[in-house]
Amino acid sequence: MTMQGDHDRMLLVDHEKKLFKVSRRSFTDQDILDAERARIFARCWLYLGHVSELPKPNDFLTRDVAGRPILFNRDGKGELHAFFNTCPHRGAQVCRERSGRAKSFQCFYHGWTFTPEGKLRSWPGEEDYPKDFNADGSVDLVAAPRFEEYRGFCFICFDRDAPGLADYLGAAKEYIDVICDQSEAGMTVVGGTQDYSIRANWKLLTENSIDGYHAATTHATYFAYLQNTTGGLAKMGVAGVGRDLGNGHGVVEYTAPWGRPVAQWIPAWGEDGKREIQAIYDNLVARYGSEKADRIAGKNRNLFIFPNLIINDIMAITVRTYFPSTPDLMQVNAWAIAPSEENEWARKYRLSNFLEFLGPGGFATPDDVEALEQCQRGFMNRLEAPWQDISKGMGKPVAKTDDEEQMRAFWTQWNDRLFPDSPTARVSHREAAE
């Protein structure tokens, strides 16, 4: 499917009428998912994990990335590695634990043993193999073709010829920097993974994670809850901008009335909390001056890295990645990250803030999950009701938080990668938004 005929176009973009439509088949068809696996998940940089998850030499964890079981580890010298978790001999996973510390990995099937650098160290019956067996390294663990890190976020890529990670992230780096700059000692993943699935197409979570338009209705009960907390909300509304960051990445950056552990106080945190927040804010001003400090402290960011990484710096910070199993089922992993030096008070309130809104037991995410599953169900009508509308705020010089500019950035890149022979004309550029 390299060419799209008029009958099977995935995007309809009309600049004159300012309409942007996406075919609902993109959420339901197996051939679309097959093309996404080949042209997006096999080509793009994909988030693997954070350096803080492997704090010590020989730490390891196992995790699926785009359906591939990956072993992510540090060797004895502290170097990071990413291997395909499969024995070069007969295929079994060489590591079956979720995380731990190990100086070697032994495949239990026939006993082949590998170093943390992935080298075959020993194998029973060595005498039955030629003397130069593995002289070429062909029965060492296979490493991910590309592995790179940006400010603690580790990515892998299955395409040897892909551009480097820094080029790939492009303008999104600025936002990762703003998030990471709140910490002097480096960000850390806080213990505990929120691990869940949603019976919906993976792209629905991309849209939802950077959607400022749905909050008022989908999350009415969350805002009602905030009003009920002691003293209510900070005195500001949800207002800001949405941006296309290029390469399919997008962001919304805005003020919001909820408390932020870095660093926006709300009455529910009391006078002690006020002092804590003031100290965090003063430290930011001392390090960066008040303009950047105000951005770090007072602005929220929902940052999307194409194709499936979300870093939302909101009432807490969540890192979320998700992969399709089938067109109508995705697997989600979500973590909390925080400045590693933050004190007990800030950590406690951060986690409490996180759970109020975020995750499968929060006051908001379950309603998002319901919305996505309802969309997927609605797509059963795709033959007779074939189009999604993603037109909100199209053609404005500066899009608002509750416009859909950042979603159009995603869909345009998605379409260009899947159908390189019929690229979508760019609707707007980041430069145009500035």
Place this chain on the structure above:
Amino acid sequence: MDGISRIEVEDFLFWEAELLDDWRLKDWLALFTDDAHYYVPSTDLPPGASPDTNLFYIADDRFRLGERVERLMKKSAHAEFPRSKTRHLISNVRIRERREDGLEVGAAFATYRSKGETTDVYVGSILYRIVPQDGALRIQEKRCQLDMNGLKPQGRISIIL
């Protein structure tokens, strides 16, 4: 707390389950003390992990638990509209420790949730701290440790376990 039998505790927990299954959530909330907590830790955490330093699914104090009930009773709690049907099965109830101020009770649970065309099951253990108050039993802490490795395919804990 010497006089309370396991059967009395079981009756109390069966009553709790019935209130949840009947969506009598305000009556259910009245079973909790004013300083109560309700926890559902993430599934990759060790037993006893603290919600102050680890990411849970749910870590409610009494105020937030009350707000959870408020929310669930609204039509705009979209995840539970129309309301799902649930069945809370409680088994293997055992008084693990009798203290001066209360009981530590362990139980196994399987909770079925049906909504639309799907039925999901949540399975795990519960650790209760139960205290006497005005001649009745009250829950001071309820900690649900899921046995699944993640919420797959449940996707959410929009009901109370």
